[in-house]
Amino acid sequence: MSPPQGLNFETKARSISVTQPKTDHYRIELDIKTDEDTYNYVIELYDSGKAHIHVHSQLRDPISFDGEFVPKEN
16 A cells, blocks of 8 residues: 555546635635545635635545635736
């Protein structure tokens, strides 16, 4: 058995949805299946620059990250 990959993987999402539940933020939801596990990512991006990432796994405890994002300048 190979060592755990953690949240590092290269695969296509099984499903992706983008919604705008409120006017001040977007919600991106991804379902990912790897050889190791199945993950559900919920990414919330707010107009204020705040970001929340929630990761739910079938085999592990959920984990969340909070921070700020900086839009990439063209």
